[in-house]
Amino acid sequence: NAGVTQTPKFRVLKTGQSMTLLCAQDMNHEYMYWYRQDPGMGLRLIHYSVGEGTTAKGEVPDGYNVSRLKKQNFLLGLESAAPSQTSVYFCASSYSLRGGNEQFFGPGTRLTVL
Amino acid sequence: AQSVTQPDIHITVSEGASLELRCNYSYGATPYLFWYVQSPGQGLQLLLKYFSGDTLVQGIKGFEAEFKRSQSSFNLRKPSVHWSDAAEYFCAVGEISMEYGNKLVFGAGTILRVKS
Numbered sequence: 001n002a003g004v005t006q007t008p009k010f011r012v013l014k015t016g017q018s019m020t021l022l023c024a025q026d027m028n029h030e031y032m033y034w035y036r037q038d039p040g041m042g043l044r045l046i047h048y049s050v051g052e053g054t055t056a057k058g059e060v061p062d063g064y065n066v067s068r069l070k071k072q073n074f075l076l077g078l079e080s081a082a083p084s085q086t087s088v089y090f091c092a093s094s095y096s097l098r099g100g101n102e103q104f105f106g107p108g109t110r111l112t113v114l
Numbered sequence: 115a116q117s118v119t120q121p122d123i124h125i126t127v128s129e130g131a132s133l134e135l136r137c138n139y140s141y142g143a144t145p146y147l148f149w150y151v152q153s154p155g156q157g158l159q160l161l162l163k164y165f166s167g168d169t170l171v172q173g174i175k176g177f178e179a180e181f182k183r184s185q186s187s188f189n190l191r192k193p194s195v196h197w198s199d200a201a202e203y204f205c206a207v208g209e210i211s212m213e214y215g216n217k218l219v220f221g222a223g224t225i226l227r228v229k230s
Contacts, residue, residue, distance in 0.1 A: 040123070042204060042220030058217070090157060103218060105157040
């Protein structure tokens, strides 16, 4: 099993450009999450999904949109990139909402917005 | 709101020395606590977790952590550090809410450097 994969690994955008980050998991997990990681701030939840066709906002959703058309995929979109969105983006998945349940993380996408 | 504090941004230890990384949390109920490790350029890997039972939990790579409710702490320890342990370590508390589902609240991380 590949676990959680993310595409692309690196990307450089100019302000105002758009892009989509793809997350895929092969563990048949119901729940998927997008986080961003910034120095000194840990990881912060952007959006999450509790199942195919459903999405919801996390802590820092502004400037991002998401879609979960297939159970195994969770897409994160930036419609008009801003320098403040320069960050490392991590996707995660879990099979349960139970608190002790582990989230499995992808390798990350490093995005730079100039 | 739940929060996690990792007081040490950087820690440097000699190879073979013992290690303790500190984590304090703020949570109203019995917490679900996690330690993740992130090697450079990699994703996060779960080291260990606590959600009930024995307050001393064992993890992978020889790590352990002790949950102390009275101190709201969940410190990570290893008796003898190896050079390959150099990485960034994140403490997290699992928060369940109707709003966010199974959300992890992360500390800011502690960067471990190992000197030979």
